[in-house]
Amino acid sequence: MVKRWTEILTDTCRGNSARESEWELDSGNFSPAPDPPWSVRRRPLHGGKQEGVELLELDNGRMSLTIVPTRGMNVLHAHCDGIRLGFDSPVHEVVHPRWIQHETRGGRGWLEGFNELMCRCGLENTGASGYDLIPGGAEEEELFLPLHGRISNTPARRVWFRCELEPPYRLTVGGEVRDARMFGPSYSLVTEISTLPGASEFEIHDEIAVAGGKAAELELLYHCNFGTPVLGDGSRLVAPVKTMTARDKVALEGLGEWDRFGPPQAGFEEQCYYFTLYGDDQGRTTVALVEPQRQFAVRAEFPLDRLPAFTLWKNTEAEADGYVAGLEPGTDYPNPRRFERDKGRVVRLEPGRPFRSGITIGLTGGSGNVGALCEKIDQMAVCEPDICSTIDGEFAPVVADNR
Amino acid sequence: MVKRWTEILTDTCRGNSARESEWELDSGNFSPAPDPPWSVRRRPLHGGKQEGVELLELDNGRMSLTIVPTRGMNVLHAHCDGIRLGFDSPVHEVVHPRWIQHETRGGRGWLEGFNELMCRCGLENTGASGYDLIPGGAEEEELFLPLHGRISNTPARRVWFRCELEPPYRLTVGGEVRDARMFGPSYSLVTEISTLPGASEFEIHDEIAVAGGKAAELELLYHCNFGTPVLGDGSRLVAPVKTMTARDKVALEGLGEWDRFGPPQAGFEEQCYYFTLYGDDQGRTTVALVEPQRQFAVRAEFPLDRLPAFTLWKNTEAEADGYVAGLEPGTDYPNPRRFERDKGRVVRLEPGRPFRSGITIGLTGGSGNVGALCEKIDQMAVCEPDICSTIDGEFAPVVADNR
């Protein structure tokens, strides 16, 4: 086993642990030190809606990640080779989740804290807000499910940092997030976000368990969001598309340019597309967002058996309103849960049988590397994409005027 | 008057008082010191949903109590003679009430903080969530009342500790909790929770007043919850039953074993029974939960004129889901307030005329003492219990399929 060092940063089980608000550790504390040197730092935020938020900044010597334990172990943004991964939301502060009232504004309170590179949707539901009628069981009743679920606005109750003391010197930030209630459903998410010194990517490994003796439904979606400089006028999405459908009429109008992104445009109405993808021999797939000059791209890699549903969110609004593209692998599509259940896409989480998933997010730099990445993705697509010219009712609820 | 020492721990009227996060006092500070020695300690919690919660731990030398000023002066748990009073909820953290959104999930947000030995329900309503139509007055309109009311998730604005400096050396933690709003209803709860050095019980004395010039309705229920080791396969409830009815069909199915508890059982559906009880000459009554081997029991004593309605909650779910029995004396039953008002059971709280109530919770150890306790309770029951073989519509709303 690799020798390693672990530091517990938060543990609510040790209730009386004094909180050290500032904390820092770097490769200089260890011998031998990897090259390049790394560092990790805990930073409390103050003022406004940020008061009480803690950030963990992990710098592997080339790529820096900012993780938000207070907000469900989301990833606020990353920087690599001078390029920012993330986006500029109209929400400027890192909002403490105590401010989020999920059911406000018709169930869209989640939008008041949304500004991260990677935030999870779920675990109870990932999609649009609305009433669900839960069949059978003790909860055979109407339940209002707010937009994108609660896990992004639940603070980690345990947080740790771990570094390996021998090659490859993996650096890991871990956290446990628990969303629990009497009578359930209660969920536990244990996540480890890791990277290697000098790498241009990071991996997220999640283990989700039902916290109790009863099975529960699970929806999970990784909402990965990119603005400038990766997103620009002429950026392209590259994906090994098996099937695709527009989510609604607005998206249908943009079908011909689904993989191209325009410049910021005030009042642009969001367009969503739902995909199934091809993968490689190991069942993993890759999608990439390539910047207009094809000098660099961001890529997301994930396992198709766990995350078979991929959603593209095009939201090229004015910069001040959030000029952003979302790459969103999920267990299913962000439709109302009742629709997803009918289609058989909601995961059944049994006690003692955790669901494991994850995603790798990386930057590919240099036109040659970008070309090779695109080629690799294209090779996964063994057949021509099957693109639905209308709205495929198997993937999206087709309503009267489809709004 | 007994000589005593008082220390103010929190007082929002002295707005600029610096908060001392840690504080401690023990019998060694006083002379003469009682035997056994006592101690009291304030402890701030950190991390996750606990951040900002304060606990007060009072140890009388035999029994220790953990009181949560941040959560309406609830009692988290107690330990006496090595036995834990309280239960294991799926809610692991001591949740700061700022996380609780009462009206979420159809009005059941209260369940996201529920894990205490004793929490009060009320003061506006104690029962199931739902719409109430308030007759007359300025608020002649529909009002949504969330499950179990707001008082458990309201922080104390004044907290104090007081110890007597001569026999019987009573130790008291006091607090004022105020649930107020413009146009009302506004409530003030002043509670004193006390014990004697070396005792195996504690007393709660509450004074509830309307905070303003207008009368208000009051419902109050002491939700007292016990898991292992008091609750086990074969535990019994002993109570001086005058009348009893099942609350619904699920409870009706378990009517024959209403006073016996089974082992943890995944998916067990909660059963509630509503009682009227006999009391002693002073109008006080006692109920007891006896552990399977009859080696010890917990008891609750309370005044029948103030708390005439007793509810038993059997929830022998899997341990991870909250294996628990609730002994719940109240002003009335935890039905929707509209039903309780129709039955004439809601208290009318007039300005200047506070409502006084309370409960004593204790541990009885040793088979002889347990036997004597049960005998005392049995002697209160001067007649055979009147057990309704259906659902008595005077006590529980009888709905079509009774869910």
Add this chain to the structure above:
Amino acid sequence: MVKRWTEILTDTCRGNSARESEWELDSGNFSPAPDPPWSVRRRPLHGGKQEGVELLELDNGRMSLTIVPTRGMNVLHAHCDGIRLGFDSPVHEVVHPRWIQHETRGGRGWLEGFNELMCRCGLENTGASGYDLIPGGAEEEELFLPLHGRISNTPARRVWFRCELEPPYRLTVGGEVRDARMFGPSYSLVTEISTLPGASEFEIHDEIAVAGGKAAELELLYHCNFGTPVLGDGSRLVAPVKTMTARDKVALEGLGEWDRFGPPQAGFEEQCYYFTLYGDDQGRTTVALVEPQRQFAVRAEFPLDRLPAFTLWKNTEAEADGYVAGLEPGTDYPNPRRFERDKGRVVRLEPGRPFRSGITIGLTGGSGNVGALCEKIDQMAVCEPDICSTIDGEFAPVVADNR
């Protein structure tokens, strides 16, 4: 340009700034010092629902103001010449806005924090809670708007203090409050609250902008509240009334005494009157609340082009319930927004074109000065007031039983 000193007290953009909880500055730090000497102080509050609230106390040597950055830069109270401006609410604590759940109790959660001399209503809506049907745009749907909007319960993300170092030595507390969300509407309020050494008044200057690339609707109302000693049995409102209507039947019953206030009366039902006012040559108007002995009065001055709608709120309830009069200049009346939109009174806020407004609140002391103030107001009223003897449907929704 006047020489001045600026100190940044909070800035969430400098995320890692350690929060200095206590801070103080006074005229003794500067030379030459104005006469009388001034001071400003930041004070954190602790305990109960106050925990985490910050106050800024600005004393100009004669008048002291307490500003609440945590609560949208509201003004808690002021004191001048021994007279308190403000009122006694049943809400005793300075409630941290994280406690406020706007949509609770049918959208009236705002009332659980209401106890200030001046709080802004808006910026999305100022009036009664209810569903609005927003025409056109991306949000062509029903939206629930809670009472009085969210701005009063949004914390400032930037706070500063500025003093001029030469005559007139103006003292200014500034703040930026941002109420933002993905997909909007998002608002930015930049306010400066200032006074002069030795003055008996303070000015509020507000600049409100839409934070993004899309236009948004704006409603703004300055809810200015006065209890004893300005309000008493026999106090009078003096205003240059052009037109007036009762809001509802309850107000209509009190029409004959609309400008006179009675003593505290338990169960008094609030009365609201809607006005248009005359102004002076510069388009500014003044209203005054004169205490029974006419020895002093409070006055509010504001620009009619920005704040054409004036509302008087008479709420002479029992003192414990909030004995208070509200002087409320606004962009429009605190009716449901849908009604105000139909009447063409909702402001359209375009990107890059901020809305500027403000109000001056002052104390006038001495019977001579009070007489002169009343005369000045009377002279603005060039015609007799047009007082509607029924409920004018142009100003107030006339419903069946008008409740």
